[in-house]
Amino acid sequence: MKYKFNINQDGFTLIESLVSMLIVSTLSFSMFFAFYQIQKNLVNEDYKSDMLNYGNRVLDDMENEIMKSYQLIKINQSLSNTTIELYYKNTQIKTKYLVSLENGIKKNNGTSNRYTPIDIYIPKDDENRYKYKITNFEISQPTLTAGDVFSYEANMARYASYQIKLEIDLYNYPNDNVLETLEFNRRVFSPAKYIYNINTNNA
């Protein structure tokens, strides 16, 4: 039986080894850097997605309640805490929202004194770094701007409407600088408030 062996008796030279090590380390470094950037982007996108859902979820809830209520009272408890109380006709039950820049937006549906979060809001990660933070919450009646209809009826409509503005800062993972500010705007018309205003001539 005849065997063929292909034997390479010479190893790599020092230069060859060094050059190959350099190429491999450059490629590895590039790949690691690329994957680190991808991971960073994914984390940031994850937080952004969470906050987009959170902002819309919270404002949808508030919008639904405001449409049913005939009166809204805003109480500024401190610079970072605001309470909104919503009253309904023919019932003693009122809905309350506690808007805290630090702890998110919580709701009390009138059945007990407890405020419960509308959605998950955990602004800091395991290492106590900010992921996101509510920076601004405003609720007001819409003002007359250029191009708006000006008449008694239009004023009554505006008087029964609210503009809500919510701003959430997104932080750049893993640094603590603000990457982007998400801005949510809603305009809500409350038929309950409109009917109440007409009946009581409250304009």
Place this chain on the structure above:
Amino acid sequence: MEIYKNTYGFTLIETLIGILMTTVICSTLFLGITQAKLYLEAIRVKEKAFIELKNFTNEWKSMVAAGVSNFPSDSNSGEKVPLKIDSNGNTTLEGNLYKKITKATNSGQYSIYYNIQTYITWDKKNLFFNKEKSLLDTLSFNTYQIQFNIQ
């Protein structure tokens, strides 16, 4: 027994081709990820446009409900609304809101209601690599609102 001695490693050309292939694969990967990110951004802009159109429609629905019957016509560019804002607070993408409000054909004496057609358009060319062509996107609502008749 025959023994062949191979004293050669990879040639320069082979090594360069290997590096070139790795670079091409990495670039494709990056390009794919960036493109996916841009598509995601385009979806978010569409969501924002949807919310702005909903607010705009709500505003005109409230006007109809309260008894407004004369509606101003839109300017050519409609009502401008920011859809994308950069970290410095500058608007990078703007949408244009339009409306068409007409009394519904079968609106009666006691139940007066209007047909409200609203739409928003925006140019999403800046969201993608191809910035030469205009890529108009649009969303529209078609709804009815009854006029409140409270005595």
